[in-house]
Amino acid sequence: MNKQQSKRQLADKWKGLIEAKEAGEIVGRSRSEIVAQVLENQQKDTMTDSVYKDEGLVESFSDYIKERQEDQLDEAVVGGDHGYDADNIAKGQTSGAVTNIGPAVMGMVRRAIPKMMAFDVAGVQPLDQSTGSVFTFRSMYGKDPLAGGAREAFHPMHAPDTMYSGAGADPSNTFEEYNSSGTYTVGDIVFVDYDVVQREFGTAEEVPQSGKQYFQFVQDVDGSTTAVPVEDLFTAGNEKVVPIAEGMATSVAELQEGFNGSTGNPWNEMSFRIDKQTVEAKSRQLKAQYSIELAQDLRAVHGMDADVQLSNMLSTEVLLEINREVVNSINAQAQPGKTGWTNTTGATAGVFNLSDSTDVKGARWAGEAYKMLLAQVDKEANEIGRQTGRGNGNFIIASRNVVSAFSQTDAMVSSSAFGMQDGSMNTDTNQAVFAGILNNRYRVYIDAYATHDYFTVGYKGGDEMDAGIYYSPYVPLTPLRGSDSKNMQPVMGFKTRYALSVNPLSDPAKPMQKISDGSILQGLGRNSYFRRVAVKGL
Known part of the structure; x- marks a missing residue:
């Protein structure tokens, strides 16, 4: 059975729960x-960990389930020795006395996991064990791919060696x-092997660019007296060189690699x-302790169950923290925007100032200023496409x-909708962090906890591998x-295990660096899938 078949079989197995309307549409x-893979991982944990059959938890979740049923959001529990049926979990059906809360926890996971922001801005790749590996295939010039100075082929920011x-x-x-400092005449051919080329905007700005490129002189150049920097060769309107590429003569090609007694003419090779890259699951865990007296009074005075309230509080907090970790990680990984190709001569790098006429x-x-803010967003999205070779920014x-x-702006939601005029753009985080669609291209999310005004443009493709960072849930929720052994007061807790890792190909500045650690701390400020710009003057 291949991996794709396995995915489809799991989706069929959990179809009833996945398609449950009460839990929200996926x-x-x-x-x-x-x-489906996350639910499968959760089921494996419930089948092997005795905690799901703990009498105290069973009693606590019985009250929790009753309250959810009153809200018409049912979870099943296991009565007797069965109950792990997707339809039963979705409908809240049970065959008898509660003996296992595993399906109830799975119902909680089903409602919560698809709503996580990671599904929209990160690649989601569930782990089926506590550690995993990411393998990266790289095409190389030369027969020894590990040789010092070996160059990578097919990199989006590397022009091919023509x-x-x-x-x-x-x-x-x-x-x-x-x-x-050399002297060159018309027709001479040279190559430039560089990591930074400079583009003319009246003054030169550094722009990341790599690769070995060949040029032929169309003007005489004498650097013997005054050096001529490489960027001066490309001055707009006065170019001194043109790019060139040329195949070899047939008479040379047929003699290569020692044919007919020739020597010193090997074929060039690739390898x-x-x-x-290793990815390891990490944990989050929270507990809450309360007195028996508190539980009694809470039930008598307010009609509330302490276990229900604490279950909601702890599980919600854990998932909110993961959401926040994803946002913080993206912003930490993001390249400084409004730099290089996306900046303008005379403007401040990294900051878009609505009070700056430049x-x-x-x-x-x-209104016109906001339109230019959208133009800056487009420039950042284009730069993401240039550096990744995957696609322009889309969120x-x-x-x-x-x-x-x-x-x-009139670019909000659709070309026929005018932003706030039809109320289709959400700016209230009390409703949701998803704001809407910008310019028919970008999914917009609100950072409800931002300490200053900014925007980060990012890219996530249709494949879960095509993203700047990866969220890998392992065991979503363990109650x-x-x-307490000293005071005998009840304690409740929740754990979750997951991994957050960086795409090993996300750093264009060091394409040949061998990455063995998938930690999100790798490549801070260099991830080509994200670009971040501070905004002033609003």
Whole structure:
């Protein structure tokens, strides 16, 4: 059975629970398959851990289930020796006395997990054990992929070596690397092997760019007296070189690799390497202790059950913290925006100032300024596409004020909807953190806890592997209950296990760095899937 068949079988197994209307709709086949894997992991835990049969927990969850049934959000419990049926869990059916709360916990997981923000902004890849591995395939120039100075092929920010299979493999062609102090005449060919090329905006700005490229001179250049920096070769309107690529002559190709007694003319080679990155599950856990007297009084005076309230409080807090960890990790991983290709000469890097005429291009009123803010978003999205080679940015995380500014443009929600005029753009985090669709392209999410105004543009593709960071749930929720050995007062707790890791190909500045640790702390501020810009003047 292959992996794809396994996914479909799990989705069929848990179809009744996945499609339960009471638990909220799950949109998309991929997300349904992920939730099915999470439910399978949860079931394995409930079948092997005796905590789910603890009499104290069973009693506590009996009250919890009764309260949920009153709200028409039922979970099943196991009566006797069965009950792990998706339809039973969805409908709250049980065959007898409560003996196992596993299905009830699975019902909680089913409602909570699909609503997590990670499903929209990160790749979600459930773990089926406490550790996992991410393997990265890299195509390389040369026969030794581990050699010092080996260069990677097919990288989105690396131009291909256009002479590697052609004229550059001819031993009679000895193209030299450009020397700023050298002297060159029209027709000379040189190569530039650089990590940073500079683009002219009146003044030069550094822009990440890698690769070995060949150029032919169309003007004489003399750097013997005054050095001519490489960026001066590309001055707009006065270009001194043009890019060039050339195949080798047939007479050279047929003699290569010692044919007919020739020597010193090997074929150029390519190879590959596979890097491994380890991902390890981590835990979150919370407990709450209360007195028996409190539980008695809470029930008598307010008609509330302490176990029910604490279960809701602890499980909700754990999931909210994971949501916040995802947002914080994206912002920490994000490259500084409004830099390089996305900045403008004379503007402040990393900050979009609505009071700065350079940033807003001389906007006459707030509406025009907000339009330029959208133009900056588009530039950041384009840069993500250039660096990743996967696609332009397609989601935004932003502070409340920035989302409000978006909502006041005619690009909000759709071309025919005018932002706040039809109320279709949510800016109230008391409703949800999802704000709406911007310009028919970007899903917008509100950072309810932002300490300053900003926006982060990110990209997540249709495949769960196509993302800047990965959220990997292992055991979503484990309830615990006990009594303090000193005072005999009841204690309730919840645990969750998951991993959060970084895409090993997300750092374009160091494409050849072998990443063995998937920690989110790797590559802070260098993840090409995210770009973050501070906003001033709102």
